[in-house]
Each structure stands twice: as C-alpha cells, then as structure tokens.
Amino acid sequence: xxxxxxxxxxxxxxxxxxxxxxxxxxxLIEKSLTIDILLxxxxxxxLGEEKNVDLAMKLMNELHTMVESGKSxxxxxxxxxxxxxxxxxxxxxxxxxxxxxxxxxxTPVQPKTLGQKEYVSLIENNDITFGIGPAGTGxxxxxxxxAVKAFKADDVSRIILTRPAIEAGESLGFLPGDLKDKxxxxxxxxxxxxxxxxxxxxxxxxxxxxxxxxxxxxxxxxRTLDNAFIILDEAQNTTPEQMKMFLTRLGFGSKAxxxxxxxxxxxxxxxxxxxxQAVSILQGVKGIGYKExxxxxxxxxxxxxxxxxxxxxxxxxxxxxxxxxxxxxYK
Numbered sequence: 001x002x003x004x005x006x007x008x009x010x011x012x013x014x015x016x017x018x019x020x021x022x023x024x025x026x027x028l029i030e031k032s033l034t035i036d037i038l039l040x041x042x043x044x045x046x047l048g049e050e051k052n053v054d055l056a057m058k059l060m061n062e063l064h065t066m067v068e069s070g071k072s073x074x075x076x077x078x079x080x081x082x083x084x085x086x087x088x089x090x091x092x093x094x095x096x097x098x099x100x101x102x103x104x105x106x107t108p109v110q111p112k113t114l115g116q117k118e119y120v121s122l123i124e125n126n127d128i129t130f131g132i133g134p135a136g137t138g139x140x141x142x143x144x145x146x147a148v149k150a151f152k153a154d155d156v157s158r159i160i161l162t163r164p165a166i167e168a169g170e171s172l173g174f175l176p177g178d179l180k181d182k183x184x185x186x187x188x189x190x191x192x193x194x195x196x197x198x199x200x201x202x203x204x205x206x207x208x209x210x211x212x213x214x215x216x217x218x219x220x221x222x223r224t225l226d227n228a229f230i231i232l233d234e235a236q237n238t239t240p241e242q243m244k245m246f247l248t249r250l251g252f253g254s255k256a257x258x259x260x261x262x263x264x265x266x267x268x269x270x271x272x273x274x275x276x277q278a279v280s281i282l283q284g285v286k287g288i289g290y291k292e293x294x295x296x297x298x299x300x301x302x303x304x305x306x307x308x309x310x311x312x313x314x315x316x317x318x319x320x321x322x323x324x325x326x327x328x329x330y331k
Contacts, residue, residue: 005053007044007060014064015039017073025078029059032082059085062093070099070108080113083296100145101152104199109145115297116142122289123257128250130279131259133293140233143257144193147229150255151211156229158211161190163233164242165216187214190233217242226251235260235275237267243274263315 009015019026019039026037033056035048046056063073063081071077084090096117099108111117116138123129123146131139147159165186184191191214194203206212217238232238232246235258243258250256260275267273282288 001050002048003050003053004045004047005057007046007057007064009042009044009064011064011068014067015042017067018044018063020073020075025073025075028075028078029056029082033059055085058090062090065094066096069094071096071110077112080296084114100142101149101197103196104202105196109142109197111142112138113297115291115293119291119293120146122291123255126289127254127287128247128256128258129289129291130275130282131257131291131293132262132275132279133291133297134261134263134295136298137293138297139259139293140189140231141193141196143231143233143259144190144197146257147231148194148197150229156253156255157227158213158229159194159206160213160215160225160228160230161187161194161233162215162217162220162230162246163187163190164235164237165218186216186234190214190231217246220246220249223249224251225249225254227253228255230254230256232256232258233260236262236265236273238274239267240272240274240277243278247278263311 017025029035030037033048033052035046035052035056037056038045038047044060046053046060048056059081062085063078066077066081067073081090081093084092092114095114096111098117099110100120101109103109111120115133119129119131119139120142123143129143131143133139144161147156147161150156151159163186191203194212194214197203198206203212207214217232228251230250235243237260238246246258247256258275258278260273262273262276262279265273265275279290283290
C-alpha cells in the first residue's frame with residue numbers, strides 16, 4: 001500500500017544539504033529506500049510503501065538534527081546514516097556531534113563514524129592509543145586533528161610526527177638529495193594533514209621554531225619527549241625493537257598515538273611487525289587504548305569500502321586453504 005507523509009523543514013540549510021548537487025543526495029535516499037521525495041513549500045513529501053516511508057521519516061529527523069548541529073551532508077555521511085537506520089541504530093547518528101578543530105579553510109574536523117568517535121574518545125582518555133585499520137579510515141588525520149586541538153589548548157607545547165622510512169622495498173640510499181630530501185616523501189601525508197589544520201605559512205613557522213617536528217623514526221632514539229603530542233604513523237613497518245624504542249620515549253605531560261594497517265606491512269617476510277607484537281603484548285595495560293577501525297569507517301570513495309571488503313574475503317579464503325593444507329600434511 002502506497003502512502004504519503006510530510007516532513008516539515010525548520011532549518012533552511014537542511015534543504016540545500018539534503019538535495020546536494022544535482023539532487024544526488026535525495027536520489028541516493030530514494031533508491032536506497034524505494035520511495036519518492038518531493039519538495040513543496042518548505043515540506044518534504046515522502047511517498048512509498050508504509051514501512052519505507054516510516055524509515056525515511058526517521059532518517060529525515062536524524063539528518064535534520066545533524067544539520068542543525070552544524071554538520072554537512074555528503075554521500076558518505078548519508079550512506080553511513082542509512083546503514084545505521086537499517087540496523088535500527090539511527091539514534092546513534094547524534095553521537096557524532098562534536099568538532100575537534102577547524103581547518104585553515106574553516107572546515108570543521110569531526111568524527112564521521114561511530115568507530116572514529118570511539119577512536120577520538122580513546123585518544124582523549126589515554127596516554128597512548130593504537131589506531132589500527134585500512135586506508136581511508138581517518139586514523140592519521142584524526143590523530144593529527146587531536147594533536148592540533150591539544151596544542152591550541154596549551155595542553156602540549158609541541159607536536160612530533162614520525163614514521164619509519166620503509167616503503168614497498170625502496171631504499172633511501174637510492175633517492176636523491178640529503179637526508180631531509182630522502183625522508184620527506186615518506187612524511188608527506190603528515191605534512192598534508194598539518195597544512196590543512198594550520199595553513200602552509202603557520203606550519204612552516206612552527207616547523208622553523210621546532211614547535212612542530214616531522215622526522216623519521218630513527219631520530220627518536222635516545223630522546224625523552226616531554227609535554228608533546230607524538231604520532232607514529234605507518235607503524236606496521238616498525239620492527240619490534242623500533243616499536244619498543246618509540247613507546248619508551250614518552251615523557252611527562254605527553255600523549256602518543258600509534259597508527260597503522262597490520263595487513264600492509266613492507267617489512268621482510270621473516271620479520272615480525274612491531275605494531276602486531278605491541279598490540280598483543282600491551283592489551284589490558286592501563287593508560288593504553290586500542291581501536292580497530294574497519295571498512296565501515298572508511299570515509300573515502302565508497303568503492304574503497306568494497307575493495308577492502310573483497311581483499312578481506314580473499315585473505316580469509318587463503319588462510320582457510322593454508323589451514324586445510326597443513327591439516328592434510330599432518331595426517
């Protein structure tokens with residue numbers, strides 16, 4: 001049975017956010033819920049099967065609340081909201097309120113998924129936090145945003161960003177330039193995040209003063225890092241010795257975030273990742289938080305979610321084949 005319900009728009013910005021460019025957002029909702037949405041004199045007319053219209057009304061209420069709180073609607077946020085709606089958890093959308101910091105362009109930085117929200121909360125409440133997950137889950141960008149927030153609030157006096165200079169079999173010795181030139185390509189994602197937050201001029205000024213330090217992991221050896229917010233990125237490429245060295249650099253008044261993807265290590269096959277070992281050893285240690293982000297937390301193109309899901313499925317099938325082969329050999 002086809003029914004029609006009205007949704008009253010109270011926030012003028014909601015209409016623009018909901019429809020998006022060329023009505024792409026509304027078309028996405030119509031296709032996902034099998035309904036029609038019409039705009040008439042400040043009201044949305046929702047037409048379709050009763051159960052689908054009821055779902056659409058719940059979705060509109062939550063999206064309207066999000067816009068009223070200052071959030072923007074895009075394809076990714078609407079898809080995620082639809083996922084929560086289908087799971088009967090649409091009210092959890094409101095948990096995503098709260099801005100971490102504002103970029104140089106005036107764009108608010110805030111968690112876009114419940115997983116990201118939990119990750120940010122762990123960073124706030126622990127001295128060391130591990131953020132594990134595939135590319136596109138925001139683990140590095142959000143960590144940088146939290147570092148900028150702490151710096152602006154004078155909770156720390158400097159920001160230190162580091163990562164191991166190991167990538168896809170390349171050797172630093174074959175790259176042109178001095179040491180800084182050699183390691184800069186590996187640190188570029190960290191530079192980009194800070195450029196977003198501070199702008200290039202302010203970032204370069206902080207860099208010159210030493211208030212912001214971006215350096216390869218080897219530079220951390222022998223130091224004690226007090227009153228700093230330290231981020232170790234691409235930590236899956238650390239050796240166990242490097243990871244232990246890094247974690248024991250933490251000084252008074254400091255906070256550290258370790259990010260990485262344990263499925264994407266570039267270490268030799270016979271070398272254990274320091275990230276995997278640390279997560280195993282440090283589980284349950286007070287003051288250390290651990291968050292595993294998944295394909296549901298990916299905030300890039302939705303195709304990235306499908307790619308990660310396909311690779312996970314492939315990896316599981318390969319593991320199953322390996323176990324079955326070992327079992328046959330044992331017999």
